[in-house]
Amino acid sequence: MPMSDSTIVEEIRAVMTAKSNALVRRSAADITALLHPDFLVVTAGGKPISRADYIDVAITGSLIYHGQEVRQIEARLFGTTAVATLLLDDHFTLDGREIIETYHALFIFTFTGGRWLWAGGQAMKPRAPVVEAP
Amino acid sequence: MIIEEIRAVLAAKASALVRRSANDMAALMHPDFVHVTAGGRTLTKADYIDVFINSDRVVYHSQEVRELEVHLFDAVAVATMAVDDRCSIDGREITETFRALSVYTWKDGRWLWVAGQTALPRLP
Numbered sequence: 001m002p003m004s005d006s007t008i009v010e011e012i013r014a015v016m017t018a019k020s021n022a023l024v025r026r027s028a029a030d031i032t033a034l035l036h037p038d039f040l041v042v043t044a045g046g047k048p049i050s051r052a053d054y055i056d057v058a059i060t061g062s063l064i065y066h067g068q069e070v071r072q073i074e075a076r077l078f079g080t081t082a083v084a085t086l087l088l089d090d091h092f093t094l095d096g097r098e099i100i101e102t103y104h105a106l107f108i109f110t111f112t113g114g115r116w117l118w119a120g121g122q123a124m125k126p127r128a129p130v131v132e133a134p
Numbered sequence: 135m136i137i138e139e140i141r142a143v144l145a146a147k148a149s150a151l152v153r154r155s156a157n158d159m160a161a162l163m164h165p166d167f168v169h170v171t172a173g174g175r176t177l178t179k180a181d182y183i184d185v186f187i188n189s190d191r192v193v194y195h196s197q198e199v200r201e202l203e204v205h206l207f208d209a210v211a212v213a214t215m216a217v218d219d220r221c222s223i224d225g226r227e228i229t230e231t232f233r234a235l236s237v238y239t240w241k242d243g244r245w246l247w248v249a250g251q252t253a254l255p256r257l258p
Contacts, residue, residue, distance in 0.1 A: 040205050040214060046233040046255025048203060048214045074176075076166050076249070078239045081210040083249045085168060085176055104174045106235060106251035110207045119207050122214070122235035124253030126174030 008075045012084050012109055015116050020068040028059045035118050036110055042122040044103055067091040080111040081119070088123060101125060137204045140213050140238060143245050148197035156187045164239060164248040172232060172252045195220040209240040210248075217252065230254070 015034060022030035032055065039051035049057065057063055069089040076083045088103045107121035143162060150158040160183060167179035177185060186192055198218040205212045217232045237249040 036207070038205050038207070040203065040212060042214050042233055042235050042253070044253070044256060046253065074168070076168060078164075078166075078210055078237075078248055080208050081237075081239075083168065083237050085170055085249075104170055104251070106168075106170050106237075106249060108207070108210070108212050108237060110210070120205065120212055120235075122233070122251045122253060124172070124174075124233075124251065125256050127172055127254045127256060 005075065005077070008077055008082055009073050009084075011116055012075050012082060012107075013070060013073055015109060015118060016070045016073075016086070019118065020065075020070070023058055023065040023068060026059050026064075028055050031055060031059055036112065036120070039118065040120040044124050062095050064093045065091070066093065082109040082111075082116065083107075084109065136206055136211055137202060139245055140204050140211055140236075141199065141202060143238065143247060144199045144202070144213075144215070144236075147247065148194075148199070151186060151194040151197055154187050154193075156183050159183055159187055162247050164241070164246040167247065168249050170251040172254050191224055193222045195222070197221075211238040211240075211245065212236075213238065 019031065019034050022034065035051045037051065039054065040048060041054060042048050071087040071089065073084055073086045084107045086105050088105055090103060091100050103123040103125055105121055105123040108119045109116045110119045147162055150162065163179050165179060169177045169182050171177065200216045200218065202213060202215045213236045215234050217234045219232060220229050222228065232252040233255050234250060234252045236247060238245040239248050
């Protein structure tokens with residue numbers, strides 16, 4: 001298992017790149033292989049969704065990815081789990097509307113069976129920090 | 135039940151916020167803590183305590199957690215929830231509901247808060 005921060009960041013970056021490729025290619029099999037079975041993610045709309053829900057929305061649904069770039073990855077290791085903060089530059093079409101947006105994400109990865117699986121997290125579009133809640 | 139243990143940590147955190155107890159809050163947080171605010175700002179443990187406890191700008195009156203869901207990955211728990219906040223910022227009263235994700239690690243017989251993100255949901 002990788003231990004240095006820089007190695008973990010590169011391994012997480014590789015998982016995110018594979019995820020982006022699977023989204024753009026609309027490969028349910030490839031994205032399934034990257035996601036933990038107990039996956040839980042909160043969408044930018046505030047909805048908690050499971051692995052099956054995520055695949056329904058992002059691969060087989062009306063959301064079509066054209067590109068997704070990852071920036072500013074920082075990762076912290078807690079045992080066999082990595083917690084990463086990052087920026088996602090998304091380019092996708094939703095119900096025919098083309099959207100280019102940057103999201104802030106907090107993602108969790110778990111080291112299982114000799115590789116990192118995406119276990120879940122939350123992505124959001126920052127809103128004016130009139131209120132910042134813990 | 136893990137969910138009840140996490141609920142207890144969240145209640146202790148809300149109590150520390152309202153009582154403005156930096157010591158109690160620090161005791162709940164991992165030294166390597168990271169938090170992303172709804173405004174997209176990344177805070178360390180020291181930053182978080184400065185912003186939400188020590189600063190005169192933010193004063194919490196209450197914080198309630200609903201719709202708590204917890205998934206366990208080895209010794210790490212990932213929790214999603216809705217958070218009803220009532221606070222004042224620069225003297226203005228604010229009542230707002232956030233979506234939050236929090237991460238906890240089991241260390242020395244208790245759950246420590248290691249990371250979190252809050253968001254005001256917005257559809258693309």
